[in-house]
Amino acid sequence: MSPVFSHGDLRLYLLSLLDEGPRHGYDIMTALSDRTGGTYTPSAGTIYPRLAKLEEEGLVTKTVDGRKTVYEITDAGRAEVASRSGDLEGIEAGLTDSIRLIADEVRGSVRDAMKSLRADLAAASREEHANAAQSRPDEESPRVASREQLARADAAVSEFRARVRADLRTFVARGGVLEASVVDSLTGALDAAGHELTRVLRG
Incomplete structure (x- = not known):
């Protein structure tokens, strides 16, 4: 930097x-x-x-x-x-640009995390379908597997939520300006991930 x-x-x-x-x-x-x-x-x-x-x-x-x-x-x-008021205005403008770059990094991190989450969900769905096709016709086996995958999904969502909350709280605690556009990007990405999950589950 x-x-x-x-x-x-x-x-x-x-x-x-x-x-x-x-x-x-x-x-x-x-x-x-x-x-x-x-x-x-x-x-x-x-x-x-x-x-x-x-x-x-x-x-x-x-x-x-x-x-x-x-x-x-x-x-x-x-x-x-x-x-030197003119020089000082230039310095202030530079600081504003630095904070804007941080906001851009936050948005990028959210987008990358959501892409990774969607990819993991799709991979888990493919794996589950493949395992179901290869398993013997036992009614209880798919239910057990589904409960195991549900536990994995809960853990992944909890980990993601904790990581994003920690990043945002640290950013604000350090004096960063959390712009509305960053929160809009976050909610939009989460909404998109939710729709993607619904689409995958409905097959």
Whole structure:
């Protein structure tokens, strides 16, 4: 994955965050992660040296508040943010594109999972028909086999449901924007899978 911030952009974005109000270091790192939809989670080793550099340049001041160091933008820092508003808009647009890419990946994962599920259902149906044709004419045997396959189907559906829920919850927890189009794609794919299952079962 290409860097979320190109050279010099992180410096300006840090100033823009502080232009919104004073922040301590952890709050800055959390804000960066939230606003990039979890695509960028900076380390302390990345953020604090840049804050120290901004302080050296007179763009930021810091004060110690108990166990926290709070950073605040100076008038010179505000002037730089104001003078580079166009650059900042470009950075924001890039972050929006990054979040959109995540949404596209979610849609792709849902589509792939549903294709796999439909393929598994079709294969299971073919296997069941083949086994039924080869088995001896025992009325109880198909019922036993059907119960076994039903248990497999229940497990597959439960596993898929848990995986998709976990992916979606993690995405939102990281600050991602879950677009209506993603949910529409999910419900559409599930509906299609349901119709396909009905068609296969009715033979």
